[in-house]
Amino acid sequence: MSALLEVRGLAKRFGGLVATDGLNLDVASGEIHALIGPNGAGKTTAIGQIAGEIRPDAGTIHLAGQDITRLGVPARVRAGMTRSFQITQVLMNASALANVALVEQVRQGHSFRLWRPAARDERLLAPARAMLERVGLGARADVAAEDLSHGERRQLELAMALATNPRLLLLDEPMAGLGTTESAAMTVLLAALKQEVSILLVEHDMDAVFALADRITVLEGGRVIAHGTPAAIRADAAVRDAYLGAA
Amino acid sequence: MRESPRQIFVLVASFALLAALPWIAGAVGRPDLVTLGSQACVMAIAAASLDLLMGRTGLPSFGHAAWLGLGAYTVGILAFHARDLGPPWDQWAVQAWAVWPLAVLVPAALAAVIGALCLRTSGISFIMITLAFAQMFFFLFVALKTYGGDDGLTLRRRSTIPGIAPRDDVAFFYVCLTALVLVLLLLRRVAASRFGTVLDGIRQNERRMMAIGLSPFPYKLAAFVLSAGIAGLAGALHVNLFRFASPDLLHWTMSGELMVMVVLGGLGSLWGAMFGAAAMVVLHAVLAQWTEHWQIVLGPILVAVVLLARRGLWGALGGK
Amino acid sequence: MTLLLEQLLNGLQFGVMLFLMAAGLTLVFGIMGLINLAHGSLYMIGAYAAAWATLQTGSFVLGLLAGLSAAAVLGMALEAVILRRLYARDHLDQVLATFGVILFCNEAVAMIFGRQPLMAGPPPWLSGAVEIVPGVPYPVYRLAIIATGLLVAAGLYVLISRTRIGMLVRAGATHRELVGALGVRIGLLYTAVFGLGALLAGLAGALTGPLLAVQVGMGERILITTFVVIVIGGLGSIRGALAGAMLVGMVDTLTRGFLPATLRAVLPASEADALGAGLSSMAVFILMAIVLLWRPRGLFPAHA
Ligand SMILES: Nc1ncnc2c1ncn2[C@@H]1O[C@H](COP(=O)(O)OP(=O)(O)OP(=O)(O)O)[C@@H](O)[C@H]1O
Ligand SMILES: [Mg+2]
Numbered sequence: 001m002s003a004l005l006e007v008r009g010l011a012k013r014f015g016g017l018v019a020t021d022g023l024n025l026d027v028a029s030g031e032i033h034a035l036i037g038p039n040g041a042g043k044t045t046a047i048g049q050i051a052g053e054i055r056p057d058a059g060t061i062h063l064a065g066q067d068i069t070r071l072g073v074p075a076r077v078r079a080g081m082t083r084s085f086q087i088t089q090v091l092m093n094a095s096a097l098a099n100v101a102l103v104e105q106v107r108q109g110h111s112f113r114l115w116r117p118a119a120r121d122e123r124l125l126a127p128a129r130a131m132l133e134r135v136g137l138g139a140r141a142d143v144a145a146e147d148l149s150h151g152e153r154r155q156l157e158l159a160m161a162l163a164t165n166p167r168l169l170l171l172d173e174p175m176a177g178l179g180t181t182e183s184a185a186m187t188v189l190l191a192a193l194k195q196e197v198s199i200l201l202v203e204h205d206m207d208a209v210f211a212l213a214d215r216i217t218v219l220e221g222g223r224v225i226a227h228g229t230p231a232a233i234r235a236d237a238a239v240r241d242a243y244l245g246a247a
Numbered sequence: 248m249r250e251s252p253r254q255i256f257v258l259v260a261s262f263a264l265l266a267a268l269p270w271i272a273g274a275v276g277r278p279d280l281v282t283l284g285s286q287a288c289v290m291a292i293a294a295a296s297l298d299l300l301m302g303r304t305g306l307p308s309f310g311h312a313a314w315l316g317l318g319a320y321t322v323g324i325l326a327f328h329a330r331d332l333g334p335p336w337d338q339w340a341v342q343a344w345a346v347w348p349l350a351v352l353v354p355a356a357l358a359a360v361i362g363a364l365c366l367r368t369s370g371i372s373f374i375m376i377t378l379a380f381a382q383m384f385f386f387l388f389v390a391l392k393t394y395g396g397d398d399g400l401t402l403r404r405r406s407t408i409p410g411i412a413p414r415d416d417v418a419f420f421y422v423c424l425t426a427l428v429l430v431l432l433l434l435r436r437v438a439a440s441r442f443g444t445v446l447d448g449i450r451q452n453e454r455r456m457m458a459i460g461l462s463p464f465p466y467k468l469a470a471f472v473l474s475a476g477i478a479g480l481a482g483a484l485h486v487n488l489f490r491f492a493s494p495d496l497l498h499w500t501m502s503g504e505l506m507v508m509v510v511l512g513g514l515g516s517l518w519g520a521m522f523g524a525a526a527m528v529v530l531h532a533v534l535a536q537w538t539e540h541w542q543i544v545l546g547p548i549l550v551a552v553v554l555l556a557r558r559g560l561w562g563a564l565g566g567k
Numbered sequence: 568m569t570l571l572l573e574q575l576l577n578g579l580q581f582g583v584m585l586f587l588m589a590a591g592l593t594l595v596f597g598i599m600g601l602i603n604l605a606h607g608s609l610y611m612i613g614a615y616a617a618a619w620a621t622l623q624t625g626s627f628v629l630g631l632l633a634g635l636s637a638a639a640v641l642g643m644a645l646e647a648v649i650l651r652r653l654y655a656r657d658h659l660d661q662v663l664a665t666f667g668v669i670l671f672c673n674e675a676v677a678m679i680f681g682r683q684p685l686m687a688g689p690p691p692w693l694s695g696a697v698e699i700v701p702g703v704p705y706p707v708y709r710l711a712i713i714a715t716g717l718l719v720a721a722g723l724y725v726l727i728s729r730t731r732i733g734m735l736v737r738a739g740a741t742h743r744e745l746v747g748a749l750g751v752r753i754g755l756l757y758t759a760v761f762g763l764g765a766l767l768a769g770l771a772g773a774l775t776g777p778l779l780a781v782q783v784g785m786g787e788r789i790l791i792t793t794f795v796v797i798v799i800g801g802l803g804s805i806r807g808a809l810a811g812a813m814l815v816g817m818v819d820t821l822t823r824g825f826l827p828a829t830l831r832a833v834l835p836a837s838e839a840d841a842l843g844a845g846l847s848s849m850a851v852f853i854l855m856a857i858v859l860l861w862r863p864r865g866l867f868p869a870h871a
Contacts, residue, residue: 307658307659307662309662364860367859367863368859371658374602374658374662375794375798376798376855378791379794379798379855382791382852383848386848386849390845390846391845396841499787507663507666510659540677541674542673542674543678546669546670546672547671548667549666549667550671553653553660553664554653
């Protein structure tokens, strides 16, 4: 079986600090694969390299059999993979709807149109509205992103990633800063997504991780210290020492 | 991009005032006001084109004067050679319909090359490198003795526009005003288009734009080229207005003044650039009348504007 | 051959001047994140104060001291009154405000000293020439400039590599880290760093004065060349400033020295001179374009 995402021997140093140390990782089609580890374990750095923002020192990355190690971020998105950010990155001056419509526009690939107004273009707005409904922001479509609550912005962040129509989503702490009820809602949402998109999920919320993940990889100091099913990880002594015990 | 009622009122009033300027100038016995009005329109076109880069795309170019100057010299140099050319070229080289488009295309083409280089950098390096390349063109025209060197190049008569007498300053004022209105409408249209939306996104969060699959470079370059072309048009009008092109038009202080106009008017507000340009042109005229050392007043005004009035004239109008 | 040696030394001398300018500018940028267009004005102020004091007192040394102190004192005043408010602003604000400062300084100098250039040659004890190799005389004054510049470069090297502040700077310390390491006197440190940059600019101005006409506008000419140096060398890096300054100094001097003569071989003399002058003033910009194509962040990018 060839996995959807195959990471082999990924390595990255920042000066003297080894942030990623020979990382091997597979995400199968239709899987939610959780990447967990203590603060500073190198999770965000790994996502950054897979997404193409950070150039790895060594290693290869394949998406559906295609070598994407040397592609830039936009090209990887077009190849079917995008990320969300641990720290929300949305266009603050624009409405939620405009944010998603912009993604729709980029996906449709017609951004060199200089004449027709974009803000009333139903070919962009209709799918964008549908996407906002899906993540539960339908009622807040016309609110400017800067006026949305933190939780709503996290939903918008997810909607934007989803609107690129990816086969693989890289989610960096989608629950960061959410309250318990909001987290639960997000968990339900992600579980529903599983039908159509594979997910590499970085998350500190262990309830969510164990509820969602098919497999878990545990990082510490940039190295994989364990990987397996949630049950196996829960039982793993090394993980307990490094991480779960401390949490 | 919705204007507030107060802003719309001021816009309408300003254009009405501009349209009536020749009558007002006649009534108060100051025909020189017409030239001042033309100059304000021309600088407003240049400033609005720079706002597309600075305000909309988030690219603070410190070399915009280069495109203004190149547009002016394109018209000037073609007219200079007109008599050496055989028919029908000798006629075409002084016709506005033939020469002005070239004054747009030449800067735009050069901007495609220079822009591709400058856009390899970002932030402060981008400011420095645009400044440096513009200064390169400045030195080039200073050295071109054929075209007057640092004395500049005189245009013997204005580009021919059918139905308009070349010496008619009032008619030429209306040409400038029409050009300004058309440029502003074009830029407003572009700002609201899909292309403009992308530029907005690049300014606000380039990282996010890449993460949704957009390669920013071609859009930034397109904005750079478009804004250079429009500045070239302003240059063509400028050389016609004063029948004179000089390297001063490409000097870095001109680039600086254009930036000031944009910020004074209100960064990214499009209409604001017009008010910023008008304010600077009038301020120049008033201060220069008052003292030869007018820059000693202008400098502190600039510092104060930056430190105290960030939203610019247009933003102040918008209230909020 | 003789000519080449002479031009190489001229290039070195210009490079040293550019380094004095670039070092201050890049230091201020590296530590405070400030881009200061008025750096050229401090150079001009140094040159004017030195030339004026030399003409008044007849003493080159007093002139030099006047140039240094004028630039340093006015520089620190400028920092305290205006620039300090700009550290947290974006680069565009910094550029515009310091652009306003330039307009003010240029006009103020023109009002005080008039538009006529000031001329004060080198002092008698630095005039004349020595034979650097048999048969090749070279002006003592230019040699003195080269020596001073290299001395300053060595001093900066010690400052950056041996002192605690230098280490922090080299490591690309953020504002917060600097506060943590130095306590609340960070404002004092900033003023001192700015004063050092201003001092270097004033030194460059005071030393260059005797070689050329001291006039309004001299600051911006060298400022823009300094920008080229910094873009080539890599923003925020002293090592890059040194490398860039030497490269630009050499290329500029050598093209000016040899290009017109080369062109004369194929063109009439007057045209060759004009074109040669134009092309050589473009040479450093073309150099910058080439470096950027190859290394967009410069030769020695800081904290890469
Ligand atoms: N650009 C950088 N330069 C230097 N060090 C970095 C850089 N980015 C990350 N690091 C370091 O690399 C290590 C891994 O960081 P990373 O952000 O990947 O951790 P993480 O697992 O995502 O942590 P968290 O759970 O807190 O988000 C940390 O020690 C961090 O300080
Ligand atoms: Mg992280």
